[in-house]
Amino acid sequence: MNLLGIVALSILAVGDANGDWEAGLKAEDLAIRRWRKGMRNSCVRLNEGAKCIKIGKPCPPGTEGCCDKFSCWKRNTRCCCLKPETTANPTTVPTTAEPTLEPTTVLRSDCHVVYDFEDQDLSTWNLTGDAFNNQPTYGDNPHAREEGRHSNHQGDYWIGTFENRPGPNYPAGGMQGEGPQGTMTSPSFLLYAKYLKFLIGGGCVEVYTPVHAQLLIDGRVVLEETPKSCVDKMTEKTWNIATYLGKNAQFRLIDKSSAFWGHINFDNLRQCQRMLIG
Numbered sequence: 001m002n003l004l005g006i007v008a009l010s011i012l013a014v015g016d017a018n019g020d021w022e023a024g025l026k027a028e029d030l031a032i033r034r035w036r037k038g039m040r041n042s043c044v045r046l047n048e049g050a051k052c053i054k055i056g057k058p059c060p061p062g063t064e065g066c067c068d069k070f071s072c073w074k075r076n077t078r079c080c081c082l083k084p085e086t087t088a089n090p091t092t093v094p095t096t097a098e099p100t101l102e103p104t105t106v107l108r109s110d111c112h113v114v115y116d117f118e119d120q121d122l123s124t125w126n127l128t129g130d131a132f133n134n135q136p137t138y139g140d141n142p143h144a145r146e147e148g149r150h151s152n153h154q155g156d157y158w159i160g161t162f163e164n165r166p167g168p169n170y171p172a173g174g175m176q177g178e179g180p181q182g183t184m185t186s187p188s189f190l191l192y193a194k195y196l197k198f199l200i201g202g203g204c205v206e207v208y209t210p211v212h213a214q215l216l217i218d219g220r221v222v223l224e225e226t227p228k229s230c231v232d233k234m235t236e237k238t239w240n241i242a243t244y245l246g247k248n249a250q251f252r253l254i255d256k257s258s259a260f261w262g263h264i265n266f267d268n269l270r271q272c273q274r275m276l277i278g
């Protein structure tokens with residue numbers, strides 16, 4: 001149907017197995033009106049496992065447009081989906097490659113481990129001071145000392161600068177205490193996802209123990225978390241790193257305190273919702 005010579009009527013997904021349908025009016029590339037029953041995200045339905053996103057420019061390589069489906073239109077935006085055959089295996093994502101092209105599209109919602117310390121190898125990290133000398137630590141060591149206290153770590157190994165149990169053959173509950181201080185800085189790694197997630201604990205706001213987790217780009221701190229829960233139990237923190245997509249970064253843990261709760265607990269650094277670069 002033509003209206004004023006520019007508007008076309010599109011009817012989509014009539015007879016959907018769920019009885020859903022969607023219809024809309026569009027003028028060239030812009031939706032001006034739509035109606036729907038169900039079909040909350042027809043893009044995902046058409047590309048199982050893909051995520052529909054909105055960008056303000058033509059769909060980048062590796063994606064296909066889904067604007068015709070009226071699934072996520074918004075004035076001056078274009079919606080793109082990852083083509084099923086280009087859904088990459090997360091394990092193939094390079095961790096040290098140099099960034100080349102502009103960031104574009106969110107591809108998947110899964111997370112990829114950057115560091116979880118299960119290999120017990122900190123040889124590529126730059127360590128200063130003595131806080132991290134006996135790391136990573138093994139098992140739920142706080143629980144070994146006190147019933148009801150837990151670290152909430154992932155796997156078997158994690159970073160805890162109060163702890164001193166480098167492996168299962170060391171005494172459970174072993175500790176180095178609050179005294180040691182130092183820093184632990186990762187090698188450079190490529191930021192290729194929308195979010196950086198990690199587990200963090202220790203520190204205490206009541207006495208302000210300066211322990212930090214930091215993201216560095218070109219040696220400059222761009223994001224920082226200071227745990228201050230006054231508990232050993234680690235909780236998940238999420239940083240939106242989309243702004244830094246395609247850049248190489250480093251992660252740094254800092255224990256600058258010998259005071260009460262002057263330690264940091266950390267584990268399971270992940271990049272989540274991989275984004276297409278170029």
Ligand SMILES: [Ca+2]
Nearest residue numbers: 116154155157
């Ligand atoms: Ca771990």
Ligand SMILES: [Ca+2]
Nearest residue numbers: 178180257262
């Ligand atoms: Ca300390």
